[in-house]
Amino acid sequence: MFETIIEPRVSETDGAGHINNTTIPIWFEAGRNKIFEMFTPDFSFDNWRCIILHTTVDFVSQIYFGKNVAVKTWVEKIGNTSFILYEEIHQDGILCAKGNAVYVNFNLKTQQKEPIPDHIRQQLKKHMR
Numbered sequence: 685m686f687e688t689i690i691e692p693r694v695s696e697t698d699g700a701g702h703i704n705n706t707t708i709p710i711w712f713e714a715g716r717n718k719i720f721e722m723f724t725p726d727f728s729f730d731n732w733r734c735i736i737l738h739t740t741v742d743f744v745s746q747i748y749f750g751k752n753v754a755v756k757t758w759v760e761k762i763g764n765t766s767f768i769l770y771e772e773i774h775q776d777g778i779l780c781a782k783g784n785a786v787y788v789n790f791n792l793k794t795q796q797k798e799p800i801p802d803h804i805r806q807q808l809k810k811h812m813r
Contacts, residue, residue: 685811688715688755692747703747708781709739712771715755716785719769719811722804723789735790737766741783747775758813762805765789765797770813 690711698704716734723733747753753775760768766788773781788797789804800808 685813686715686718686757688717688757690714690753690755692749692751692753694749697749701748703749705741705743708741708743708747708773708783711753711755711773712739712741712757712781712783712785715757715771716769719757719759719787719808722807730792732792733789734787736785736787738786739783740785741781743781745775745778745780747773747780751775753780757811759808759811760784760813762800762808762812764799767800767808 692703692707696703696707720727720734724731753773756772756774758770760770766786769785769787771783771785772779789800790796791798
């Protein structure tokens with residue numbers, strides 16, 4: 685599991701006084717940086733490998749400005765060319781949002797999906813839920 689701490693910003697707070705729902709997918713993506721690094725160590729978009737295919741978000745509890753949140757990211761499943769992540773956001777020890785993201789290992793030059801290399805597969809396995 686990867687854990688990323690995020691400090692909510694005032695600009696992410698909506699008129700109802702909680703963090704806007706459009707912010708949650710952005711925070712989930714921030715929790716994926718270590719996974720992106722496995723596939724593209726230099727973070728070069730010329731060599732980018734992780735292409736998102738699908739994402740879901742379930743809003744469980746409100747999140748507020750003024751208290752940090754923890755984004756927790758696990759690997760749920762590893763396929764031949766794709767993988768599924770399970771993600772949660774917690775504030776004050778309370779589960780506030782959860783979701784999944786499906787990514788494919790994609791070669792931008794050839795415009796084709798490719799098998800996940802064994803060395804990356806082994807790294808992903810270390811973070812299985």
